[in-house]
Amino acid sequence: MASFGGFPYAAILLVLCILHVDVVRGQITHPTEVSALNAIKDRLIDPMNKLKKWNRGDPCTSNWTGVICHKIPNDAYLHVTELELFNMNLSGTLAPEVGLLSQLNKLDFMWNNLTGNIPKEIGNITTLTLITLNGNQLSGSLPDEIGYLQKLNRLQIDQNQISGPIPKSFGNLTSMKHFHMNNNSLSGRIPTELFRLPVLLHLLVDTNNLSGPLPPELAETRSLKILQADNNNFSGSSIPAVYNNIRTLLKLSLRNCSLQGVIPDLSGIPDLGYLDLSWNQLTGSIPTNKLASNVTKIDLSHNFLNGTIPANFSGLPNLQFLSFEANNLSGAVPSTIWSGITFTGNRSLLLDFQNNILDTIPDAFEPPKAVTLLLFGNRVCDTSNPARAAGLCQPTFVNDAPSGHGPQVSLNCAPCPTDRNYEYSPSSPLPCFCAVPLGVGFRLKSPGIADFRSYKEAFEIDSTSVLDLSVYQLYIEQYTWEAGPRLNMHLKLFPNNTNLFTISEVMRLRQLLAGWQITLSDIFGPYELLNFTLGSYADDFPTVVSSGLNKGALAGILAGTIIAAIAVSVVSTLFIVRRRSKRRTVSRRSLLSRYSVKIDGVRSFTFEEMATATNDFDDSAEIGQGGYGKVYKGKLADGTAVAIKRAHEDSLQGSKEFVTEIELLSRLHHRNLVSLIGYCDEEDEQMLVYEFMPxxxxxxxxxxxxxxxxxxxxxxxxxxxxxxxxxxxxxxxxxxxxxxxxxxxxxxxxxxxxxxxxxxxxxxxxxxxxxxxxxxxxxxxxxxxxxxxxxxxxxxxxxxxxxxxxxxxxxxxxxxxxxxxxxxxxxxxxxxxxxxxxxxxxxxxxxxxxxxxxxxxxxxxxxxxxxxxxxxxxxxxxxxxxxxxxxxxxxxxxxxxxxxxxxxxxxxxxxxxxxxxxxxxxxxxxxxxxxxxxxxxxxxxxxxxxxx
Known part of the structure; x- marks a missing residue:
């Protein structure tokens, strides 16, 4: 009898088959969690087919995308500990069955298109430490039940459409460090209970509809470093004087909050580096007490402040931006603010004093070249010494700080290999060194600086240190200031003088960034991962990490799976072939054939005609995108320019909206209504073709x-x-x-x-x-x-x-x-x-x-x-x-x-x-x-x- 290592093949096959049967019978992942994952998938719309692996095998042993598992001691099952599905173009809703994932530590659906409410059942997952749902279209109110999660240390629900109050139960989250709830429609007061949380670092609630007075209880906080509450409506409220007692605060941003009263003395905050109180109704004079020496930005513009500009803004070595624009300040233009600043490299200082009533420029007045002083709209521009003031009195709109790009590689280098997307490593000590980088979309959500240029080197040193990389492995391809202000960066990580990262190194870096396991210096504030582009590593990179299994167990599971795959492949292939054949037969029955529709004056296009018109739906032809799908600019065979609205998979299948628009527009003719030229309804495709509106x-x-x-x-x-x-x-x-x-x-x-x-x-x-x-x-x-x-x-x-x-x-x-x-x-x-x-x-x-x-x-x-x-x-x-x-x-x-x-x-x-x-x-x-x-x-x- 044939044998392998002394064992008969038949015996080996018998053992493997028994092992596989045992695996299937035991349902490697806990059955309740398998059901929960299936329920979650049923509620999601996956137009890019990112979750195709969720249709086969066991979640923990078949590499279900984004499902990470661990084995719990003394438990026969594997358990889902992380659900990591960020930036996958998913829509639909988040199923309440997510609450059945009882061992989940991390729930991550960032940067998708989810709608509906946040399920209250999330409050059942007592093991949760991270909830990141930011960048979706979630609505409804925040569940009180989230306040039950004693281990939760990060809640990111920013950039959604969530309304209602911030639950007082959130005051029970004793492990909470990061509340990111900005850019929603939250209303009511900021609960005072939040400021009693022992380790809370960052509270970002800007751009909501919060109201009521600012809570004096903020002064009781033990660890808060950033309060960003811009663009709310604290109408009639003043800034409590007790805020001067906050010992930990680094950034206080209350722009456009309808605040009134005077600016309190804040010199008692020892490390305050960023103060923005602009676009309020603050009155009185500017406090004369000296602020912390590490301050980088002070913005008191667009208020009703009066008096003179005090001398306490001189000798601040890190100051980058000082604005008193659009107040009622009078007297002389100060001439010593830039003293104590060493202007080297890209170091600069912007002083915006426009639209006040300043009337005098001192005789000894020589700002350094790195200082930009703006005086338009002051009396000094009409009187005093016009020749001296002329260069300072041009009207200037102060926009965000400069954006930038990284250094360019020398053009004298020979071309890099074309396979696997090799690029020059711009900072490598080896000249003209080619390697395959990782792309990282990275954003500082509340930076404590106004101009990144003079902090770029510090960021490179800081971030590579926590990532355990050399500085030359990081290349900041570009950075752009966005509303907030927030700093969006596109980074490239290069291997260490080798052409390729190892897969284990790719996994390590991804885990560090996606798991918020790095901590930047306080000056850069909290960050978020926007994307992690694997590029040429994608084919080699496993989509799931199943930890906690010993090698023997993995070998047994793998062997059993192989045996099962061989046994089932023939049957499944026949089933798939039959199903696809049936599906094609059904799909060719157009959606229009299911309804009694009268269509006159519009053309029926084939899929081939639409593909030709858009160069196979090339990205360069895309001109818009919505919940329905994408819109492309196309050119028909007769030269007519058209707009083609192509439904993504599942968006309109089986609905009447597609039919409604064709039926209505085919009989509506008016110069102020868009004209429907035709439609495509075949091969699982639904497209509407309109006149192009340039x-x-x-x-x-x-x-x-x-x-x-x-x-x-x-x-x-x-x-x-x-x-x-x-x-x-x-x-x-x-x-x-x-x-x-x-x-x-x-x-x-x-x-x-x-x-x-x-x-x-x-x-x-x-x-x-x-x-x-x-x-x-x-x-x-x-x-x-x-x-x-x-x-x-x-x-x-x-x-x-x-x-x-x-x-x-x-x-x-x-x-x-x-x-x-x-x-x-x-x-x-x-x-x-x-x-x-x-x-x-x-x-x-x-x-x-x-x-x-x-x-x-x-x-x-x-x-x-x-x-x-x-x-x-x-x-x-x-x-x-x-x-x-x-x-x-x-x-x-x-x-x-x-x-x-x-x-x-x-x-x-x-x-x-x-x-x-x-x-x-x-x-x-x-x-x-x-x-x-x-x-x-x-x-x-x-x-x-x-x-x-």
Missing amino acids: NGTLRDHLSATCKRPLNFAQRLHIALGAAKGILYLHTEADPPIFHRDVKATNILLDSKFVAKVADFGLSRLAPFPDIEGKLPAHISTVVKGTPGYLDPEYFLTHKLTEKSDVYSLGVVLLELLTGMKPIQFGKNIVREVNTAYRSGDISGIIDSRMSWCPPEFATRFLSLGLKCCQDDTDARPYMAEIARELDAIRSALPEGEELMSVTSMEMSSSGTLTQSTSNSLITTTGEHFDISHASSSGVPSRMAMNPR
């Missing part, structure tokens, strides 16, 4: 980053076009249609900035007369739409009417005039505009980027928007009334302004002015205006400046 969405042109802001007349034309499009839906479509999702991103602009309403996936037909001929006043339906645009009555009663669209358009009108978003920094646009309107002073909310907007037109426009946004449905105007009023405002514009709006729109599109042969110009609404009176320059004779 100027994007209205929201694009209202954003702060838009380089060519719309003027008032242009905004008025866009508003009128949108109103006419919706009016057509309400009154001329047969039967009438309620759009249900009117918003700035669903108003598209063509090459001449004609507004076209888009996205009819949520639209509903208006109610039909009943058997007695009576027309119901509403449709009862599940609430759908976009927060900030939703009609309050529809939200509360589920009764959809044409006035629901009126409310949404009213929000768009307010956006057009203010540039604000519907909900931003915890503030609602309707409430903010109402407050300003009732005060009689709307100048502070008008978008300052408009070059012309006289008060009478602004008031009329805002009044119409607010009428549309009344809570009482009956008090809102009909769409016909809105269109008439917008047309009346447009007609009242001076003819020169009307002409300029059209000229500007056509110029921005093509760079040339299109003029008809008959001294008339066609506007975006189709009317003609005589331009024979216009000056040769085309500039109107009357121009009123923005009232701000």
